[in-house]
Amino acid sequence: MKENGRDIVLLAHGDGGALTHELINNLFLRHFESNILKTLTDAAVFSVNEGRMAITTDSFVVDPPFFPGGDVGKLAVCGTVNDLAVSGARPVYLTASFILEEGLPLADLESIVQSMAGACGVAGVEIVTGDTKVVEKGHLDKIFINTTGVGYIFPGVDLGYHRIKPGDKVLVNGSLGQHGIAVLCKRYGFDFAGQVMSDCAPLNGITSLLLKEIRGIKIMRDLTRGGLATTAKEIASACGLDIWLDENCIPVDAGVKGAAEMLGLDPLYLANEGKFMVIVSPEEAEKAVAVMQGHELGRDASIIGEVKPGKGNVYLSTSLGGTKLLDLMAGSPLPRIC
Structure with a gap:
C-alpha cells in the first residue's frame, strides 16, 4: 500500500504472515549480515568464552527519529554498545526489536535499518535476533526500538564504585552537550549558526584501548540522560566521596555553548x-588523557576534576571563581533524547 506515493508500514507487516516474512527477508536480513540471525529460529544460539559476561538492555524513543549526526537506529546500536563498553566489556551480540506505527514510510524504516547496520560494522557487533510489532496509526510515534547487548568482560578488569579513592582524577573524552542540542534544534526547528551535530558514536574502540593501556581505571560511565552533572552526582553518592569539577577544564564547543x-x-x-x-588513579591520569587523545573520539579529552573526601556531593569551581553545588537533574529539560 502507498501513502502520498510512498510504500508504508501496514498492520499486516506485524501479524506474522506473508508481509511480515517479506519485511524480514527483504529489509532486515538484507542489511543485518549475521549467519546467526539468518537461521530465523526462536532464539539465537552462539558459543561463549570462559570468563565473565555483561548484558544490558535499553529502549530508544527519540523524537524526532532523524537528527543531525544520526537517527534512532544508529542511536540504538551506539547506546547499547556504549553501556557495555563503559562496563569494561567487549560488545559482541545485539538483539533488535521494533515497534512500528502503521503508516511509517518503508523508506524511513530502511534508512534506519541501514544506519543500524553501519553502526554495527563500526562497533564490530552482530544483531543476532529480534522482533517486529506494528500498532495502529496514532497509538505510537513512528518507531520505537528496543535493544539488548551481550559482551565479554576483559580479563583482569574490575570497575566499580568500591575502587574510587580520594585523589583520583576525573576525565572526559570530549566536548559535552552535542546530542541534546542537536535533537532540540531538529525538533523545534531552531537554526543556530554552525548547526550542532550529535556526537552519537560507538565507544568500545576507545574504551578497550584505555583498558589495555591503563591499569588504574576505577570506573567509566557514559554521559547520556542527565549529562555530566547527574552522572557525577550518582557516582559521588554511591561511593560516599565528593567530586570537584573545574568549569575551566570542561570542554564545551562554541556551538553548544551559544545555543545553551x-x-x-x-x-x-x-x-x-x-x-x-x-575516574582514574592520579599517577596514571596524564597517560590516560594521552591515550584518549590518540583516538578519534578522544581528541579533546581532558582532566576535569578530582575526587576528595566528603559525603557524596559534587562541586563545580566556576570560571568566575565561585563554587556551585551540582545535584541530580530535576525533571527533564529535553524529553525523549534517546
Whole structure:
C-alpha cells in the first residue's frame, strides 16, 4: 500500500504472515549480515568464552527519529554498545526489536535499518535476533526500538564504585552537550549558526584501548540522560566521596555553548551519546588523557576534576571563581533524547 506515493508500514507487516516474512527477508536480513540471525529460529544460539559476561538492555524513543549526526537506529546500536563498553566489556551480540506505527514510510524504516547496520560494522557487533510489532496509526510515534547487548568482560578488569579513592582524577573524552542540542534544534526547528551535530558514536574502540593501556581505571560511565552533572552526582553518592569539577577544564564547543545560553540550558546536564567519564588513579591520569587523545573520539579529552573526601556531593569551581553545588537533574529539560 502507498501513502502520498510512498510504500508504508501496514498492520499486516506485524501479524506474522506473508508481509511480515517479506519485511524480514527483504529489509532486515538484507542489511543485518549475521549467519546467526539468518537461521530465523526462536532464539539465537552462539558459543561463549570462559570468563565473565555483561548484558544490558535499553529502549530508544527519540523524537524526532532523524537528527543531525544520526537517527534512532544508529542511536540504538551506539547506546547499547556504549553501556557495555563503559562496563569494561567487549560488545559482541545485539538483539533488535521494533515497534512500528502503521503508516511509517518503508523508506524511513530502511534508512534506519541501514544506519543500524553501519553502526554495527563500526562497533564490530552482530544483531543476532529480534522482533517486529506494528500498532495502529496514532497509538505510537513512528518507531520505537528496543535493544539488548551481550559482551565479554576483559580479563583482569574490575570497575566499580568500591575502587574510587580520594585523589583520583576525573576525565572526559570530549566536548559535552552535542546530542541534546542537536535533537532540540531538529525538533523545534531552531537554526543556530554552525548547526550542532550529535556526537552519537560507538565507544568500545576507545574504551578497550584505555583498558589495555591503563591499569588504574576505577570506573567509566557514559554521559547520556542527565549529562555530566547527574552522572557525577550518582557516582559521588554511591561511593560516599565528593567530586570537584573545574568549569575551566570542561570542554564545551562554541556551538553548544551559544545555543545553551540562548535557550537557558546548562551544558553539564545535556545528553551525550559519544562521551564518557573516567575516574582514574592520579599517577596514571596524564597517560590516560594521552591515550584518549590518540583516538578519534578522544581528541579533546581532558582532566576535569578530582575526587576528595566528603559525603557524596559534587562541586563545580566556576570560571568566575565561585563554587556551585551540582545535584541530580530535576525533571527533564529535553524529553525523549534517546
